[in-house]
Structure formats: structure tokens, C-alpha cells
Amino acid sequence: MAKFNINLIDLDVNKLFEERSIDNIIQLERLLDSEIEKKRNALRSTVGDRYKDVLTASDAIKSMKTISQDIVDHIDKITSTCGNLLLAPSNVDLKSSFPIGKNKLDERTFVVQVRLAIFLNEQIWLALDQENNLDAAQYYSLAQYIHTGLGLSKKEFLDKIPYLEHIRNQKESLKNRIFHKITEKLESVETTAEDTSKNLNALLLLQNVTCENLLSIFIEHRKTALSTVITTSYSSVRVQVYSMVKCLITTIHLLHHCFICYGGSDKGLIWQQLEEIVSESSPKTLSKLQLPASSLLLYIPEIIKQFRPKCNFSTDVVNSLKEAKSVVECWLQCTLVTVEDGLKKALQLITNIKGLHLTREESLKIDLPENWENICKESHLPEHFDVWSYFFQKFITLRCRELITKKVSENTSQIQNCISYTLDQVLKLGKSELDLRWYSWVEEPGDISRSENCHRGLSMKTRGYSHNIIELCKKVDDKYLALLEDASQYLYGKEYNDGMNFIVKDFKFKRKFVDRDDIENHLRNECTTTSVSISDYILSSLPHSSTDSDLVTKSIVGARFLEAIFFLCPHFQQCCSLNNVTDKWPKVCSRFSQASNTLWENWLEIEVKQTEMICEKLHDISQTKMISIYTRWDEIEIQEQTDDEEVFKSQIRVPLKPSLTLSEILDHLNENLSKVLPHTLPKKIYLKYIEKNASVILSHYKIFAEEDLNQKQALQFLFDVKFLTAFCVPRENSHLIGLSQDICDKFRSKVDPFDLDVFYPYLQSNVKRAVGQAQVILGCLLPSPHHLASLGIYEKNKEQEQNPSLLALSTPSSTTWFSLLPISVPTSKFAAGQLTSKKSTKVRLFIRALSQ
CATH class of the missing domain: 1.20.5 (Single alpha-helices involved in coiled-coils or other helix-helix interfaces)
Structure with a gap:
């Protein structure tokens, strides 16, 4: 092939x-x-x-089909046979009709007990499926009793049914199953008094515990129920806390109804149910079962038919449970520790106060049982006992305090960052905070508005609060507004509004807001403490400034910010004076004012240094320099009368205005003061500015007083010192007044006494006139609006008062908005009616002759 x-x-x-x-x-x-x-x-x-397994399975399926069909046929035959047997009369006494031997009777008795044991196992399963643990416990007791009797049967019967051991083992496993079901019921968060009593009675029947220990067992199971609630995962903390509160209220309710009294009876529901099971009048256990129809039922022993569970208890034992105060106290202490441990972890998940409010609201929605006060009293609980207040409120309050502290701390940190950012930004801006005239005197569309807005318009400009200050204050206030909005519902049960008030209406409100005063006080203290951190942070951030200009800029911004907080941060004020407490906010204002003054001192020191540098111009008193600083002097014609009635006319010249050097210095001081809007300065800083600069100027004039001056220089410097003193030095400042007086005395000593006697009244009058004229230009350097009142500048004559046609502007007044314009016209050359004495005239003539 x-x-x-x-x-x-x-x-x-x-x-x-x-x-x-x-x-x-x-x-x-x-x-x-x-x-x-x-x-x-x-x-x-x-x-x-x-495909070996597939072929084998195919063969097995064919074989199973045949076997199954055979089984079905045999079951049909058995069913048919049983049906025929049931047709026999059930009232026939088979024992009398068919006498049997003793051995046969024992065998049938044994068989019926075995069948009962099997049947009871089935009934126990059914009772457990229906969650009827008490019936299951009774059936188990009967099954246990039957197995005890079977154990006494003949050995030959026992050997014939080896399956009996399996039935007994199954019964023991059912006992464990019953215990498990009972435990589940007793440790349920929500359960009824009826179910609890049934399960406790089931324990009494199965474990044969004493009534004295039953309360302790109940308490232990309820502790476990609470621990289960704590360790179980929930969708939110609010649900978990609600479950904990519900569990504890249920425990107290069950304790009272099950052990103390129920339904108007002086006995607890446990004892009422137990009497229905174990008393002499209670039904037999076997009668509670619906036994299948069978002729073997006639062979059930009478002792099994009469069986009912046994449990010894007395009224004295029941009454003793009512006095179990120590058990309740122990439960309160242990539960308090358990709740604390559980809440510490749970409450850490709540990150805002509103979340605590929602948690509290959810828990307080739980309806208390009727006659709650009587239940607590009869259960040996403290007077006016409340589950929420006793177990939870303290920890909720503690968490609320922690959240407030944390929130305020975060606010402080964020505010410090905002302050730091603003201080850095003002150094980069083109428009300096050192001169706010560009802001205050520029008209903007939003200066006047129909709707009131405290963060814009003329009110801000008049106070000297620039956009940087306003924006910074708004950020600060918004943070405290958020804090108030977060805490409002917890404290008052409603959304925050500026006109918050709170009235405790009834017990429900008192129960809910029991910690309100504590939280308000804590919030006030924390926010008050924040003020220290804010002011200290600003003060500590200034030394990092590299130049005097940066230092002054930051100091002014920081000082104005601390002042602006009073007006532009109402919510910060609300936090510090919550519930109309008036002693906190003034302390904050005082602290901010002190810090603001400290910051203004930095500006003041720099200004004084600049004044000292400018005053160096005064040191040059050479003839050339003096010519350039002299202003026009006043020429006055005087009349002198001799003894023989002869009148001589002569002219004298006295200073009319301060020297140009002093005017330049005062203009410089006035200019610098105008830049920072003097009406916005703290009164203390404003006076210090004037006094310190005046002191610097006077100290330089004191040096001149020691120099060798001619009479004209002495008169001009005397005029300058008196002008400066009259215009800038407050009358209350005795030190500067005394220094000025000493300097003036030295200058007067350098003037001829006889000339001084004549010149001095005119010099005084010119000083007064110069001060009145200079108040318009140099008004910022006046220590107070009424400073010049003693000079008589504001006095109105009678003619002007009687003449209504004169405008109010025609006469200087402390109440008018605009004072007179300065006038530099010299006085009249002729002083009418002013004559010197005879002695003075003779001396004058003598001196004039010598000079010629």
C-alpha cells in the first residue's frame, strides 16, 4: 500500500x-x-x-432520574396508607380494644416519646423563626424532660434507635440557638417591654437564674447594646448619637416596665408573664402544641402531659428589686464612661457648631414615654433625670467649646495673614498711606448714597479709613460673621441676624439651651483674647521694616486699622459682647487704642526727628540770615506829653509777624499733620505732636537766648517764642509754659528796659493779632478748638450782635465752620489817646539827645 x-x-x-x-x-x-x-x-x-466528567455526570443523572421516580412512588404509597389509617375512629380506646402485653406497651410509650422529641425540635425551630423565644424555651424544657425520661428506658429500646443520640445533640444546638436569639433581642436598640419580658423569662426557664440576678443580667445586656451602637458604623454622627440616646431611653423604659410596675399593677411585666407560665392555674406545656393526629398519642405518659416549667420566685424577691438602687447607680456610672469614650471619637468628626446643633436637634426629637418623671423616680434615678442632659450634654458642650476655640484660632491666624499681606501691599502702592489728602479730598460717585453703607462714602473719608483699611476690616468682620452664623442655631435655634434676642419659653427650650450661657461666655472670652493676638502681631511685625518711611507707613496703617475695628467690625463686637454683655468690648477697645497709640508714637518720633533737622536753620543768626528771615515790622506812632503840656510825636517799630524761619517750620509741621488728617488722630497723639515739636523749637530758641543778640533780634525772637507759646502750647502744659517764660525773660533782658516798657504792649497786641490771623492757615497746630478763647479772639462786639445783617462769617467763632481769612495789614500809625507818663517822656528825650 x-x-x-x-x-x-x-x-x-x-x-x-x-x-x-x-x-x-x-x-x-x-x-x-x-x-x-x-x-x-x-x-x-x-x-x-x-469530557470524562461530563459523560459520568450524564450517566449519574439518568440513574438519579430513575431513583427519584421510585422515591416519589413510595411516598405516594405511604401517603395513601396514612390517609387510610386516619379514617379510623379517633375516639376508640385502642388499649382496651386491643389488649397488649407489658413489653409492647413500653415499646409504644418509648416510640411516642421519641416522636415527641423529634416533634419538639421542629416546634422549637418554628418558634425561633417566628421570634417567639419564650415558647421555644418552654418547648426546650419539655424536650429536656422527655429526654430525661428516655434515658431511663430499657437498653434494648435505646439500642434499636441509635438516631436518638442525634436528636439529643440537635436539642443542645437548639438551646444555643435560643440563647443567641434571646441575646439579640435583649441587646436591640429598640424593643418593647413585652418582648424584653418574654426573653428574660426565657432566660429564667433555660438558665434557672435567680430573680435577684435577673436585673444584673438585663443591665449587662443593655450595656452591650449601647456598646454595639457605639462601635457600629453609621451614615453620620447625628444618626449614631440618636441611636445612643434612643438605646438609653429604651433601657430606662424597659427597666421600669419589666421589673417595677406595668399596666397599673404593682408588679413588673416579667412577673406577670411568669405567673401565667409556672403557676398552678397556667396551661400545661404540651397543651400549647398542636400534635399531629396519631393513635400513638394515647401512649404519652401522664407525667409528660402534666408538665409545666418550674421557677421559684416570691413577692419578697420582687419587692427587693424595687430597692436595687445600687445596681442603677452602678449602671449610671458605667454608662457615663461608655458614652464618653464613644462620643469622643464620634464628635471629632463634627467640624462645625451647626453640626452639633443638628445632632442635638435629632436626638431631642425622641419622644419620652408617658409619665417619664414617675418612671425615673420609681427606677431610683436622680431627680429631674434627663438622658440627654445627664449623659450627652456635657460632652456636646465641651466639643462646642473646642470648635469655638479652634475657629477663633483659625480666624486669628487668617487675620494675621491678611494684616501681613496688607502691610506689604501698602508699600508697593503708588498712593501712599502717609498722605491721605488724595483720598479724602477727591470726590467719588459713591461718596453719597441713599442706602446706608458703613464701608464706603464720606463717613470713611472723614475718619481717614482708606480702601486698604476698609477691605482689611471687612475680611476680619466676615470671619466673625461666619462664626456667629455657625453658632447661632446652636445658641438660639435660628439663623443669625443683627437683632438677636432669646427668650426661654418652656422646659423644652431650657433643656435644649441649657449650656447657652457657658458657650456665650466662652465665645466672648475667646474673641476678647483674639484682640491681644491681633494687636501684638501688628506691633511685632513692625521691626522688620527697613526704612523710616516703611516703618511709618506700616505704623499708620496698623494704627488706623485698630481704630477702624471699632466702627467697621460690628460682628466682631457682637462676638465680644454677646447677649448684651457690656464689659468685654470696652476692654477690647481700650487695648486696641493703646496699641494704636503705640503705633502712632512711631510716626510721632520720626516727625520730631524731622523737626529737629529743620530747626537747624534757626542756628544761623548772622546779619545776612536775619535780613532774610525778618518780616515787615509794624510802625506805630505814639504821642508823648511833657510837663508843660507839650506833645511830642514819635514812631516805634515792633514785630508784626513771626520770623520766616519759624513760619517755615510751622508750615512744615502743619503740612505733615494735614497729610494724616489731624481730626482723625487720637487726642493724646495729637497733643503730643504739637507739644513735642513745640518743645524742640523752644529748645533751639533757648540756645539763642544765651547768644549775644542785638535788640532787634531779641524782639523778633521774643515775638516768635510768644507766638509759638500762644498758638501751640496748651495752658495745661506747665512745663512748656515755664520753659517759654524763662526764654522770654532772657530775650526781654536783651532789650532796653525803657524801650521794652513801651514796645511790650504793642508786641503783645501784635502776637494776639498774628495768632488770630494764623489760625486759618495753621489751624491744625491748635491744641484744641477753644485754645484761643483766652485771647479774646472769639468775642463779638455788641454792634455786630445787634445787627442781623452781618453774616456769621464776619466774626471768628468757635462754632462756625469757616474762620476769617488772615489779614496782614499793619495797625494804624496813630494810637489815639495813648500817652506816656511824664517820667517816661523825659527819659525818652534824654536818650534821643544822646543819640544825636
Whole structure:
């Protein structure tokens, strides 16, 4: 066959018969048959290896089908036979109708007990499925009693039913199952007094515990229930706390109803139910079962028919439970510790005060049982006992305080960052905070508005609060507004508004807001403490300034910010004076004012240094310099009368204005003071500015007083000192007044006494006139609006008062908005009616003669 080297698959049958002989075709057929058989064997081998399990399963399924059909047929036969047996009369006494032997009777009695044991196991399962644990416990007691009787049966009967041991083991597993179900019920968060009493009675029947220990067992299970609530994962803390409160209220409710009294009776529900089970009048346990119809029921022993569970308890024991005060106290202490441990972890997940409010609201929605106060009293709980207040309120309050502290601390940190950013930004701005005239005197569209807005308009400009200050204060106030909005519902049960008031209406409100005063006080203290941090931070950030200009800029911005907080941060004020407490906010204002004054001192020191540098111009008192600083002097014509009634006329010249150098210095001081809007400065700083600069100027004039001056220089410097003293030095400053007086005395000593006697009244009058004229230009340097009142500048004459046609502007007045324009016209050259004494005239003539 090897000679056939052809492809068997591609054979063409027609051509094969044409090209080959019959013998070759026969051999080719055999070759094909051989190849086909090889392929079949290979396929069988492959299928056997890969699908062996499938083939085996197919054979098993066919066999099971046959066996199942046989089982169904046998069951039908058994059912038919049982039905025929049930048709027999049930009232026939088979024992009397068919006398049997003693051995047969014992055997049937044994069999019926076995069947009862099996049946009871089934009933226990059914009772457990229906969550009727008390019935399951009773059935178990009966099953236990039956198994005890079976254990006394003949050995030959026991040997015939080895399955009995399996039934007994199944009964023990059912006991554990019953205990598990009872535990689940007793440790449920929400359960009824009826279910709890049934389960406790089931424990009494199964464990045969004493009534004295039953309360402790109940308490332990309720502790476990609470621990389960704490350790269980919930969708939110609010739900968890609600479950904890519900669990504790349920525990107290069950304690009272189950152990103390229920339904108007002086006995707890446990004892009422137990009497229905174990008393002599209670139904037998077997009568509670619906036994299947069978003739073997006649052979049930009478002792089994009469069985009922046994439990010894007395009224004295029941009454003793009412006095179990120590057990309740122990439960309160242990529960308090458990709640604390559970709440510490749970409350850490609440990050805002509003979340605490929602948690409290959810828990307080739980309706308390009727006659709650009587329940607590009869259960030996503290007077006016409340689950929320006793177990939870303290920890909720503590968490609220922690959140307030944390929130205020975060606010402080953020405020410090905002302050730092603002202080850095003002140094980069083109419009300096050192000169606010560009802001105060520029008209803007929003200066006047129909709607009141404390953060814009003329009110801000008049106070000197620039946009940087306003924006910074708004950021600060917004943070405290957020704090008030967060705490408002917890404290007052409503959204925050500026006119908040709170009235405790009834016990429900008192119960909810019992910690309100404590939280308000804590919030006030924390926010008050914040003020120290804010002011200290500003003060500590200034030394980092590299130049005097930067230091002054930061100091002014910081000082104005601390002053602006009083007006632009109402919510900060609300936090510090919550519930209209008035002693905190003034302390904050005082602290801010002190810090603001300290910051203004930095500006003041720089200004005084600049004044000292400018005052160096005063040191040059050479003739050339004096010529350039003299102003026009006043020429006054005086009349002098001799003894023989002869009148001599003469002219004297006295200073009319302060020197140009002093005027330049005062203009410089006035200019610098105008830049920072003097009416916005603290009164203390304003006076210090004037007094310190005046002291610097006087100290330089004191140096001049020691120099060798001519009379004209002395008169001019005397005028300057008196002008400066009258205009800038407050009358209350005795030190500067005394220094000025000493300097004036030295200058007067350098003037001829006789000339001084004549010149001095005119010099005084010119000083007064110069002060009155300078008040318009240099008004910023006046210590107070009424400073010049003693000079008589504001006195109105009677003619002007009687003439209503004169405008109010025509006479200087402390109440007018605009004072007179300065007038530099010299006084009249003739002083009418002013004559010197005879002695003075003679001296004058003598001196004039000598000079000629």
C-alpha cells in the first residue's frame, strides 16, 4: 500500500475508475477504511480525556432520574396508607380494644416519646423563626424532660434507635440557638417591654437564674447594646448619637416596665408573664402544641402531659428589686464612661457648631414615654433625670467649646495673614498711606448714597479709613460673621441676624439651651483674647521694616486699622459682647487704642526727628540770615506829653509777624499733620505732636537766648517764642509754659528796659493779632478748638450782635465752620489817646539827645 502516494482527501472518484484497475481500487478502499478507523479511535480518546466528567455526570443523572421516580412512588404509597389509617375512629380506646402485653406497651410509650422529641425540635425551630423565644424555651424544657425520661428506658429500646443520640445533640444546638436569639433581642436598640419580658423569662426557664440576678443580667445586656451602637458604623454622627440616646431611653423604659410596675399593677411585666407560665392555674406545656393526629398519642405518659416549667420566685424577691438602687447607680456610672469614650471619637468628626446643633436637634426629637418623671423616680434615678442632659450634654458642650476655640484660632491666624499681606501691599502702592489728602479730598460717585453703607462714602473719608483699611476690616468682620452664623442655631435655634434676642419659653427650650450661657461666655472670652493676638502681631511685625518711611507707613496703617475695628467690625463686637454683655468690648477697645497709640508714637518720633533737622536753620543768626528771615515790622506812632503840656510825636517799630524761619517750620509741621488728617488722630497723639515739636523749637530758641543778640533780634525772637507759646502750647502744659517764660525773660533782658516798657504792649497786641490771623492757615497746630478763647479772639462786639445783617462769617467763632481769612495789614500809625507818663517822656528825650 506504500505505492499509493496520493492525497486521500482530494480523491476524484470518476478519474480514479478511469485511471486505475479494480485491484488498485480495492486496495485503495481498504486504505481508506484503515484511516477512518484511526481517526475514530483518536476522537474517542480525545473525548474520553476531555469530557470524562461530563459523560459520568450524564450517566449519574439518568440513574438519579430513575431513583427519584421510585422515591416519589413510595411516598405516594405511604401517603395513601396514612390517609387510610386516619379514617379510623379517633375516639376508640385502642388499649382496651386491643389488649397488649407489658413489653409492647413500653415499646409504644418509648416510640411516642421519641416522636415527641423529634416533634419538639421542629416546634422549637418554628418558634425561633417566628421570634417567639419564650415558647421555644418552654418547648426546650419539655424536650429536656422527655429526654430525661428516655434515658431511663430499657437498653434494648435505646439500642434499636441509635438516631436518638442525634436528636439529643440537635436539642443542645437548639438551646444555643435560643440563647443567641434571646441575646439579640435583649441587646436591640429598640424593643418593647413585652418582648424584653418574654426573653428574660426565657432566660429564667433555660438558665434557672435567680430573680435577684435577673436585673444584673438585663443591665449587662443593655450595656452591650449601647456598646454595639457605639462601635457600629453609621451614615453620620447625628444618626449614631440618636441611636445612643434612643438605646438609653429604651433601657430606662424597659427597666421600669419589666421589673417595677406595668399596666397599673404593682408588679413588673416579667412577673406577670411568669405567673401565667409556672403557676398552678397556667396551661400545661404540651397543651400549647398542636400534635399531629396519631393513635400513638394515647401512649404519652401522664407525667409528660402534666408538665409545666418550674421557677421559684416570691413577692419578697420582687419587692427587693424595687430597692436595687445600687445596681442603677452602678449602671449610671458605667454608662457615663461608655458614652464618653464613644462620643469622643464620634464628635471629632463634627467640624462645625451647626453640626452639633443638628445632632442635638435629632436626638431631642425622641419622644419620652408617658409619665417619664414617675418612671425615673420609681427606677431610683436622680431627680429631674434627663438622658440627654445627664449623659450627652456635657460632652456636646465641651466639643462646642473646642470648635469655638479652634475657629477663633483659625480666624486669628487668617487675620494675621491678611494684616501681613496688607502691610506689604501698602508699600508697593503708588498712593501712599502717609498722605491721605488724595483720598479724602477727591470726590467719588459713591461718596453719597441713599442706602446706608458703613464701608464706603464720606463717613470713611472723614475718619481717614482708606480702601486698604476698609477691605482689611471687612475680611476680619466676615470671619466673625461666619462664626456667629455657625453658632447661632446652636445658641438660639435660628439663623443669625443683627437683632438677636432669646427668650426661654418652656422646659423644652431650657433643656435644649441649657449650656447657652457657658458657650456665650466662652465665645466672648475667646474673641476678647483674639484682640491681644491681633494687636501684638501688628506691633511685632513692625521691626522688620527697613526704612523710616516703611516703618511709618506700616505704623499708620496698623494704627488706623485698630481704630477702624471699632466702627467697621460690628460682628466682631457682637462676638465680644454677646447677649448684651457690656464689659468685654470696652476692654477690647481700650487695648486696641493703646496699641494704636503705640503705633502712632512711631510716626510721632520720626516727625520730631524731622523737626529737629529743620530747626537747624534757626542756628544761623548772622546779619545776612536775619535780613532774610525778618518780616515787615509794624510802625506805630505814639504821642508823648511833657510837663508843660507839650506833645511830642514819635514812631516805634515792633514785630508784626513771626520770623520766616519759624513760619517755615510751622508750615512744615502743619503740612505733615494735614497729610494724616489731624481730626482723625487720637487726642493724646495729637497733643503730643504739637507739644513735642513745640518743645524742640523752644529748645533751639533757648540756645539763642544765651547768644549775644542785638535788640532787634531779641524782639523778633521774643515775638516768635510768644507766638509759638500762644498758638501751640496748651495752658495745661506747665512745663512748656515755664520753659517759654524763662526764654522770654532772657530775650526781654536783651532789650532796653525803657524801650521794652513801651514796645511790650504793642508786641503783645501784635502776637494776639498774628495768632488770630494764623489760625486759618495753621489751624491744625491748635491744641484744641477753644485754645484761643483766652485771647479774646472769639468775642463779638455788641454792634455786630445787634445787627442781623452781618453774616456769621464776619466774626471768628468757635462754632462756625469757616474762620476769617488772615489779614496782614499793619495797625494804624496813630494810637489815639495813648500817652506816656511824664517820667517816661523825659527819659525818652534824654536818650534821643544822646543819640544825636
